[in-house]
Amino acid sequence: MTARRRKAEKRHTPPTTVTGTVRVDARTKDLTKRLQAGDVAVIDHDDLDLVSAHALVACRPAAVVNAAPSTTGAYPNRGPEILLDAGIPVLDMAGPTVMEIEEGSTATLEGDALSVDGAVVARGVRLTEALVAAQLEDARTNLSTQIEAFSVNTMEYVRAERQLLIDGIEVPPLRTNLQGRYALVVVRGYHYKEDLHTLRPFIREARPVLIGVDGGADALLEQGLRPDLIVGDMDSVSDRALTSGAELVVHAYRDGRAPGLERVEALGVTDAVVLPAPGTSEDVAMLLADDKGAELVVAVGTHATLIEFLDKGRQGMASTFLTRLRLGSKLVDAKGVSLLYRSRISTLSLSWLVLAGLFALVVALSATPGGRAVLGVLAVRWDDVWAWIEGLFR
Incomplete structure (x- = not known):
């Protein structure tokens, strides 16, 4: 059986007509926090990325209605394909009016029309496997242009942020001790669940410092692990994680402004550390671990490929490039650790x-x-048990 045939057999055919309760949000990651099975998800998301698509699939909505084009053609994003493979119907380019639908109302998607209370409120393009495949093929022809622009932007930012490689970042004192220890930096990115599962033996035996980058802290809690540090701008991490007892490092702009600090303080956390630094929060988490003397930094769910960066809407990877140069061999990917690391005590042993x-x-x-x-008493008891067993078969 070919791989293509196996993949086709796993696909579910999306139903022609579906009805469900409407949930509306322009930010897909915020919508998935309250989206329930059977709901109709209404989003406004250009170039639906892989991570967002998997988050939507995990919520098992009845349908997804996108006000924007799920694929603009800028690069081959696989989000729409993931939704269709899961049997979720997608109405694309439904227009901005769908964002005005009252949340909690009942909507019906039939063909290319979305109706609320029996009245058609929007029409769009009903995605099919053939249409998505054609869109991906067209987008691949634009990839060379994206690579050129991406490379130019990266080099421009490298020149501007070269001090990051030379000096690193100035990290204020922390109560969490990383000196000489392993650090596990978790980002809620690609295949983070699978990576955390395979790293169980490593986490159990090496006992690394667990660092959650924004939603990565919730990823750790989902696995029954409590983060030691949470680093980020605090916009996509739950209140549960922020009040779990982990030390909080709020990633701020270079001028010191930290929009996430207000939310943290509103939850009663008064000892959060503010860290102004360039780059992304996942880069800051790695640089922090390096600055505080971590012996090894294991990355889970971080971004490394061109498609992953384009999925995140980034036009360059300067800070990530410089961060990886600075950490060098100290930084390893979770997949490499899971392949090389095995529990020291086997079941047979x-x-x-x-x-x-x-x-x-x-x-x-x-x-x-x-x-x-x-021992004599035990031997007599064993004889009695053995005689009883023999009696059952006579």
Whole structure:
């Protein structure tokens, strides 16, 4: 069976007509926090990215209505393909009026028309597998242009931020000790759940400092792990994570402005650290770990490829490029760690250890009169049990 055939068999055919409660939000990541199974998700998202699409699929909506084009052709984004593969119908380019639909109302998507209370409120383009495939093929022809522009922007920003490579960032004192320890930096990005699951043996035995970058803190909590540090502008992390007891480092602009600090203080957290620094929050988290003496920095869900950066709407990767240059071999990807790292104690070794312990116990008991008496009683009991078992089969 070919890979293409296997993929086709996994796909679910989206229903022609669906009805559900409307949930509206211009920010897809905010919408997924309250989106329930069977709802109709109304978004305004140009070039729907992979991470947002997976977040929508996890909520199991009845349909997705996008006011904007889910694929503009700027680059081959796979978000629409992910939704269709999951059997979720998508109405594309429905127009800005859909963002005015009252949340909580009941909407019906039938063909290319969206109706509320029986009246058609918008029409768009109903995405199909053939249409999405054609859009992706057209977008691939523009990729060379994107690569050229991306490279130019990156080099311009590298020249402007070259001090980041030379001096790093000035990190204020922290109560979390990273000196000589491993650090696990978690971003809620590509395949973060799978990576965290495969890193279980590493986390259990190495006990790294757990650093959540914004929503990465919630990713740790979902796995039953409590973050030691939360780094970010605090716009996509839950109140539960912010009040979990982790030390908070609010990523601020270079001039010291920290919009996320107000939210943190409103939750009663008064000891948050403000860290003005260039670049992205995930870069700041890695530089912080490096500055505080972490021996190894393991990255989960971070962005590395051109498509991943374009998915995030970034036109360059200067700070990420400089950060990786500065950390050098100290920085490793989670997938590499999961492939190389194995639990030091295998199940077979543990079984032999238990048997050896039981044998030692028997030897110790047989060396004393009291122990020999106990063993004699156990032997009689075992004979009784064995006789009972034989009786069942007679």
